[in-house]
Amino acid sequence: MQLLAYMFYYPILWIVSRVNFRVLYILSDLLFFVVYYVVRYRRETIYNNLKMVFPNKSEEEIQKISKTSVRNSTDTFMESFKSLKISEDEMKSRFKFKNIEVINEIGNNNQSAILLCGHFSGFEWMFIIDRYIKYNFYAVYKRLRNKYIDKLVKKTRGRFNGRLIHTKETRKIIAENAKTGVLNLYGFASDQTPRLQKSHYWNYFMNIWVPIHTGAEMIAKEHNLALVFMKIKKLKRGYYEVAFEKITTTPRDYENYEITDKYMKLVETEIHTKPDLYLWSHRRWKHRNKTPQPN
Numbered sequence: 001m002q003l004l005a006y007m008f009y010y011p012i013l014w015i016v017s018r019v020n021f022r023v024l025y026i027l028s029d030l031l032f033f034v035v036y037y038v039v040r041y042r043r044e045t046i047y048n049n050l051k052m053v054f055p056n057k058s059e060e061e062i063q064k065i066s067k068t069s070v071r072n073s074t075d076t077f078m079e080s081f082k083s084l085k086i087s088e089d090e091m092k093s094r095f096k097f098k099n100i101e102v103i104n105e106i107g108n109n110n111q112s113a114i115l116l117c118g119h120f121s122g123f124e125w126m127f128i129i130d131r132y133i134k135y136n137f138y139a140v141y142k143r144l145r146n147k148y149i150d151k152l153v154k155k156t157r158g159r160f161n162g163r164l165i166h167t168k169e170t171r172k173i174i175a176e177n178a179k180t181g182v183l184n185l186y187g188f189a190s191d192q193t194p195r196l197q198k199s200h201y202w203n204y205f206m207n208i209w210v211p212i213h214t215g216a217e218m219i220a221k222e223h224n225l226a227l228v229f230m231k232i233k234k235l236k237r238g239y240y241e242v243a244f245e246k247i248t249t250t251p252r253d254y255e256n257y258e259i260t261d262k263y264m265k266l267v268e269t270e271i272h273t274k275p276d277l278y279l280w281s282h283r284r285w286k287h288r289n290k291t292p293q294p295n
Contacts, residue, residue, distance in 0.1 A: 017084035021238055028071075028078040036070045042281040046070070049280045053206040053271075068276035072121040075237065080124040088131065088160065095125040095240050100132045102244040103185065106226045107134035111249060112177070112184045113226040114216050118191045118267040119279035122232045122240040126187070127162035129242075135185035136177075137162045140170050171219065178223045186225070188216040190260075191267045196287050201257050205264055206271065208285050217259040220251040227251060227259060229266045234277055 016027065035041045046069065050062045057065075106113050112135070117123065130137045143166040153164070165173050170186075177184050190213040191205075199211030220227050227247040235241055247262055248254065271278050 013081050013084060016078065016081040017086075021082075024078055024082055025075065025237060028074045031078065032071050032074040035074060036067065041070075043070075045283055046280040049283075049285065050275075052208065052285060054275070065276050066280070069278065069280050072234070072277055073279065073281065076121045076124055079122075079238070083124060083127075083159070088128070091125060091128045091160075092131065094238055095122070095128050096242065097129065097132055098241055098243040100129075100244070102228060102246055103129075103133050103135070106228070106246070106249060107183050109249070110183070111226050112223070113186070113228055114220050115185055115187045115228050115230055115244075116216060116247070116263050116266075117187065117189050117230040117232070118270060119189055119282065120232045120270065120274075121277045121279075122234055123189070125240065126230070126232075126242070127160050129185075130161045133185060135183045137185050137187070138165050138173070139163070139187035140165055140167060140189075142167055170215070174219055174223060186219075187230075190216050190263065191284070192282055193284050193287055196290060199287070201260070203257070203261060203264070205284075206268055208288050210285055210288050212260060212264060214257060214260050216263070217251065217254075217257065220259065221254075224252060227263070229263060231266075231270055232277070234274070 016024065019027070036043070043066070046066050047062065050057070050065055054062065054065075103113065103115075117126075127137070127139070139162060141164050174184075174186060192213070194211050194213050196211065201214050202209060202211050204210075205212065216227070219225065226249040229245045229247055231243045231245065233241045233243070245266065247259060247266075251259060
């Protein structure tokens with residue numbers, strides 16, 4: 001069954017990866033119509049999330065953010081198809097880094113780093129960062145159930161030398177890499193909800209008390225990795241600009257969870273700045289009624 005799904009999926013990806021961008025976004029518009037109006041994919045989840053975190057916004061504002069966020073998501077989805085064949089020069093012209101020196105200055109001090117981001121539109125093209133940095137680049141991801149599609153995704157995202165490592169092997173690989181002395185940059189998107197049974201830290205995210213991932217902070221402290229936050233700005237359709245903000249180069253100087261809190265506040269700021277670029281279809285706040293409440 002997995003192979004059949006892959007055999008259906010791959011020809012579509014192959015065709016889409018070869019169309020020009022004008023056609024790509026026409027296809028994205030068609031996909032948006034199907035997803036939003038026909039299938040109504042997770043519209044209730046998106047709506048409920050927005051109502052929860054923006055209680056003071058009007059119904060009109062909520063509906064507008066909901067609609068635009070789905071459109072941005074379908075663009076990102078189609079852009080991931082395009083990643084299979086897009087040229088390096090084209091990628092560089094569409095995904096620019098505003099202050100890459102923030103990353104490279106850390107590398108100049110011979111320190112590996114963790115790059116933190118949230119689930120915002122445009123992240124599919126971030127692997128071009130390899131062409132601008134002194135590091136080997138790794139991105140932590142959740143392995144797909146279909147092993148054939150998972151292998152294809154790793155191949156696509158690895159075109160510019162980026163490497164995907166799944167969540168269960170992250171600690172092991174980072175520990176092994178730390179022994180080599182080679183500079184590495186690890187991408188984490190830690191703003192989604194952890195498993196409830198593995199959660200040990202809670203705090204407010206968008207004014208809602210929820211469990212929060214702390215793995216990036218703990219790993220940074222263990223191996224003395226710098227931490228940098230990545231902000232993605234959508235300039236217009238198909239064009240993005242990334243800015244970096246250094247969180248710390250001395251993670252062991254911070255109390256436990258202090259770095260995690262700083263990261264989550266940076267994500268919140270980005271959400272408030274441009275809420276329609278955030279991925280609202282995930283049930284990020286699903287454990288809000290199952291966690292211990294603050295004193």
